[in-house]
Amino acid sequence: MADNTSPEVPVRTGPTPTSTLAAIRIAKTDRTRRPLPRISGKLLTGIIIVVVISLFGILAPFFVQDPRFSGNDALLPPGDGHILGTTKLGYDVFAQLAWGTRGSLFVGVVAGGLALLLAILFGVLAGYFGGVLDEVLTLITNIMLVIPGLPLVMVIAAYVQHTEGLGAFARSSLLVAIVLGITGWAGSAVVLRATAKSLRMRDYVAAARVAGEKPLRVIFVEILPNLVPLLAAQLIFGVIFAILGEAGLSYLGLGPTGSITLGTMLNDAQTGQAVGSQAWWWFVPPGALIALLGTGLSLINFAIDEVVNPKLRLAPQAARNQRKARRAGRSVSENGAIA
Amino acid sequence: MSHAKQGRPEAPSTLEIRNLKRDYTLRSGFARTTLHAVSDVSFTLEPGRTVALVGESGSGKSTVARIISRLENATGGQVLLDGVQAPNRGRALERYRSKVQMVFQDPFASLNPFHTILHHVERPLKIHNPHLSKKEITARAHELLERVQLTPSSRYADRRPHELSGGQRQRVAIARALAPGATYIVADEPVSMLDVSIRLGVLNLLADLQRSEGLGVLYITHDLATARHFSDEIMVMYRGAIVERGEPDSVILNPQHEYTRTLLDAAADPDRLGQLKAEVRAEGSFR
Ligand SMILES: Nc1ncnc2c1ncn2[C@@H]1O[C@H](COP(=O)(O)OP(=O)(O)OP(=O)(O)O)[C@@H](O)[C@H]1O
Numbered sequence A: 001m002a003d004n005t006s007p008e009v010p011v012r013t014g015p016t017p018t019s020t021l022a023a024i025r026i027a028k029t030d031r032t033r034r035p036l037p038r039i040s041g042k043l044l045t046g047i048i049i050v051v052v053i054s055l056f057g058i059l060a061p062f063f064v065q066d067p068r069f070s071g072n073d074a075l076l077p078p079g080d081g082h083i084l085g086t087t088k089l090g091y092d093v094f095a096q097l098a099w100g101t102r103g104s105l106f107v108g109v110v111a112g113g114l115a116l117l118l119a120i121l122f123g124v125l126a127g128y129f130g131g132v133l134d135e136v137l138t139l140i141t142n143i144m145l146v147i148p149g150l151p152l153v154m155v156i157a158a159y160v161q162h163t164e165g166l167g168a169f170a171r172s173s174l175l176v177a178i179v180l181g182i183t184g185w186a187g188s189a190v191v192l193r194a195t196a197k198s199l200r201m202r203d204y205v206a207a208a209r210v211a212g213e214k215p216l217r218v219i220f221v222e223i224l225p226n227l228v229p230l231l232a233a234q235l236i237f238g239v240i241f242a243i244l245g246e247a248g249l250s251y252l253g254l255g256p257t258g259s260i261t262l263g264t265m266l267n268d269a270q271t272g273q274a275v276g277s278q279a280w281w282w283f284v285p286p287g288a289l290i291a292l293l294g295t296g297l298s299l300i301n302f303a304i305d306e307v308v309n310p311k312l313r314l315a316p317q318a319a320r321n322q323r324k325a326r327r328a329g330r331s332v333s334e335n336g337a338i339a
Numbered sequence B: 001m002s003h004a005k006q007g008r009p010e011a012p013s014t015l016e017i018r019n020l021k022r023d024y025t026l027r028s029g030f031a032r033t034t035l036h037a038v039s040d041v042s043f044t045l046e047p048g049r050t051v052a053l054v055g056e057s058g059s060g061k062s063t064v065a066r067i068i069s070r071l072e073n074a075t076g077g078q079v080l081l082d083g084v085q086a087p088n089r090g091r092a093l094e095r096y097r098s099k100v101q102m103v104f105q106d107p108f109a110s111l112n113p114f115h116t117i118l119h120h121v122e123r124p125l126k127i128h129n130p131h132l133s134k135k136e137i138t139a140r141a142h143e144l145l146e147r148v149q150l151t152p153s154s155r156y157a158d159r160r161p162h163e164l165s166g167g168q169r170q171r172v173a174i175a176r177a178l179a180p181g182a183t184y185i186v187a188d189e190p191v192s193m194l195d196v197s198i199r200l201g202v203l204n205l206l207a208d209l210q211r212s213e214g215l216g217v218l219y220i221t222h223d224l225a226t227a228r229h230f231s232d233e234i235m236v237m238y239r240g241a242i243v244e245r246g247e248p249d250s251v252i253l254n255p256q257h258e259y260t261r262t263l264l265d266a267a268a269d270p271d272r273l274g275q276l277k278a279e280v281r282a283e284g285s286f287r
């Protein structure tokens, strides 16, 4: 009779103790069980900020005055009729703010989405297929990565805006969004490539291939769904990058001067010497909204990051545990002193 | 098709592995070394037979399995299905996969956490039977789940892998491997990640299916005891080569190669042997 004692498990490859394997397993199932981040304070704050601003950008434009109606008195401070006052040209600041928020969100979403698509195209394909395709795509990604972002955007934006025959498109927010999208994907591509490369080695990907799945289907149906938190983080990062980038470009006068965004508002305020004439109501609201939007999106991003990267999630918990332990220790010693 | 008895082709089918070789180039800095994971492996699988491939960790068993299931290319040698070289791409590969399937070692890793159990079984059915309607595919998927003793299938179909136990997951993996109507199954340590108490159940299921479907099974394992019980031939692999092969009883009772003796010695433990025998008796006779 054959006599194999040790069951197959303990003889596993290498020195990895089974307890670590078990821990990894638990972490894995834990993650699959909770595809969405647990609602933490951070996440909740972020979501509330972003939702409120988005609703404002989507709905408010329907209820405000025409943002380019210049029949109002110029530079009115906040007050009756104009909650946020008026600009030098007599535009209602609140109306401008509503439309500007919508414009900025539009730029952010379009540019962020475009950047994500490009990042998937370059990163996931390179990581999954490897070989020559990987080398070529990674080379392009690295070139995009080392060219400094804002100067590149400025050059492209300045160039396309002076191209003949583009008409109104040359000064539209769509064009700016496209420029920002095309220049903003490389960082995400690097992250996605690394992840795709490691997922490719997963057994369930191999099993899908053995089952007969075609490569593109493996990527889009087997791999990408498991990357949703990571993709969401990259998308949000792209949106932040685009909104801030648009504001920067506009401030420099390279923005979508044909549309209204938070950035063009700041630019108008700057060229109209709002600071000099102490018209704070003209530049503080758009500046504050950009900062808030950036904060809200970043908070959501941090929360997602904690899901993607369990180490981060455990960090605050470890700190808490430590604090608890310290407090417990102190109370023990206090009790000791009393006794 | 797996669910119905099907006439085997007139000429006896074979899956022949001839002088298989696989080198890995390891790079550390500028230094390069070559690792001979598999140096010379030949054997033949036939429908209705189970061949066990036994060897210690790192001896190259999984590499052989991955080459047979076309997840990796060999450095040398051939994989011949019915005398024809196993293809690498395209329709030919699809046809090959409808005949040769694999069950992976770790059922916790081999099912996609994102997809339902039904999806895992339906996909290969759909890929290899493109003419079937969605309804028929679903019906067959349920049949397959019942065949691997996930009954009633409706209780499992819409769950996701993490809601199942290891043994149940491995049954899903087996159903998935049967779905294309495969003749050959490569089972790479199919129970090593499972709890000892449920291993025999899964192995018995594999043995049952092997007999009723007339499958040719390559059973890769560390465990000489189950290799002896479940196979018609044992091959002992050591450092990338097969060092001993033969009838299970003769290999185990009368090992010729030094390495086989070492394996047997390492495994010798009367307590566990008794326990296994009892388990086998409890499960009923299986061979
Ligand atoms: N992709 C790879 N790159 C480099 N080396 C590899 C690769 N895959 C396997 N090897 C090496 O080839 C050898 C054989 O590995 P293999 O996985 O086939 O062993 P095994 O017999 O299945 O072991 P185990 O029982 O632990 O599963 C090992 O030394 C392993 O490190």
Ligand SMILES: [Mg+2]
Pocket (backbone or CB within 6 Å): B061, B062, B063, B188, B189
């Ligand atoms: Mg192995």
